[in-house]
Amino acid sequence: MPHEKVAPEHVMLTKQLLDVSLRTKPGQRMWINSWDHTLELASDLAWESKKRNCEVLLTVQPEDLWLRSMIEAPLELVDNLPAHFAAALEETDIYIYTLGPRKPIPWNTIPAERRKSVSVWLDTRYDKSRFAEQWAKVARRNKVRMVGIESTLATPERAESIGLDLEEWRRAMFEGCTADPGEMASQGRALEPLMNGEGQVHLTTPFGTDFRFRLDKRPPDYSYGLATEEKAERGEVVFLPTGGIEVSAAEDSAEGRIVYDPLIRTGKGEVEDLTFQVAQGRIKQVSARSEKRSSSVILEKELAMRTASDISDSD
CATH class of the missing domain: 3.40.1830.10 (Thermophilic metalloprotease (M29))
Known part of the structure; x- marks a missing residue:
């Protein structure tokens, strides 16, 4: 054939x-x-x-x-x-x-x-x-x-x-x-010094996010799409798509509000304006609007668990 x-x-x-x-x-x-x-x-x-x-x-x-x-x-x-x-x-x-x-x-x-x-x-x-x-x-x-x-x-x-x-x-x-x-490496290396050290980060969006945290002393983790020997020695995977710099926060420094502006669909319904209130690095309150009002509590708990897991995994 x-x-x-x-x-x-x-x-x-x-x-x-x-x-x-x-x-x-x-x-x-x-x-x-x-x-x-x-x-x-x-x-x-x-x-x-x-x-x-x-x-x-x-x-x-x-x-x-x-x-x-x-x-x-x-x-x-x-x-x-x-x-x-x-x-x-x-x-x-x-x-x-x-x-x-x-x-x-x-x-x-x-x-x-x-x-x-x-x-x-x-x-x-x-x-x-x-x-x-x-x-x-x-x-x-x-x-x-x-x-x-x-x-x-x-x-x-x-x-x-x-x-x-x-x-x-x-x-x-x-x-x-x-x-x-x-090209990614050229642009990324210009940003690396700004994202290193113990700087303060303040994130805002037109949708209501107002979030602050402090960088810790860990060096930024970057990937420009090359599976190098150095990454192999550390046991790290290169993921495609690539082209990112990741920094980690001092875990107890996160404060403020995070708002997810896109509509989120789950198996139980649709969620709008998913919002997290964070204090001392922990999620203190979760709120959302759902088309299925009767299941909004279930949806909020499910999304909170999923998103909190994503946040902790990216540290």
């Missing part, structure tokens, strides 16, 4: 990934891990890697199996890095994985005591699971360069859930994946 023509966006993405972000060389051993909804991209990526004379291992994670495992599988299997995973990683030079699953994770179906074991990001800066911690130890020891493709999160199901225009979201993701690392 003749091979189908590769989608133009896949051609550009694989070239950027293999030739710019990773600068692959013949003979390198590559492991590509894909969700089932991203298999076409993973297959194209594997083929382009083979054309560059790289050795390729391609694995697939079915969404249904993953979710059932998170809910029902013995906890020791979910929590720990299997020996054969570790063995494969030890023989790997480059690890590439797509982000997923296709649908938003139904956290309410996962027992509360198991949620901390769910590993999605794999990078221990954001992923606090034991699996990710054990993975990072092996990756650091073997200096595995790792890239996570975030653009695969732009799915119809997720766009509907959070109220985004799917095509616009995909376009923004694709442009971020193929942006010029040199």
Whole structure:
């Protein structure tokens, strides 16, 4: 059977990934891990890697199996890095994985005591699971360069859930994946001195956000799309789209109000004007307007838990 023509966006993405972000060389051993909804991209990526004379291992994670495992599988299997995973990683030079699953994770179906074991990001800066911690130890020891493709999160199901225009979201993701690392680095390095140290930050928006916090002494974390040896030595993942500088706040210094201006859709309804009141680094009050008045309390609690988790994970 003749091979189908590769989608133009896949051609550009694989070239950027293999030739710019990773600068692959013949003979390198590559492991590509894909969700089932991203298999076409993973297959194209594997083929382009083979054309560059790289050795390729391609694995697939079915969404249904993953979710059932998170809910029902013995906890020791979910929590720990299997020996054969570790063995494969030890023989790997480059690890590439797509982000997923296709649908938003139904956290309410996962027992509360198991949620901390769910590993999605794999990078221990954001992923606090034991699996990710054990993975990072092996990756650091073997200096595995790792890239996570975030653009695969732009799915119809997720766009509907959070109220985004799917095509616009995909376009923004694709442009971020193929942006010029040199240009990003030039602009980013000009900002790094301003975002370092112990400065005071004051954020305001026309929609009502008025939020202050103090930077701590930790250096900024930046990513310009290059999977370097230095990042491999730290066990860090380079995510695409890229081009960001992250700073961390002194945890007890955050004060003020955060207002989410977009309409937020969840499985239980729609939420407008989601607002957090923060004092001494903690969320003290949550309010929102919902079209489904009877379920507004449930929605507020659900969104507060989700957003608070996002805030804590980004510290």
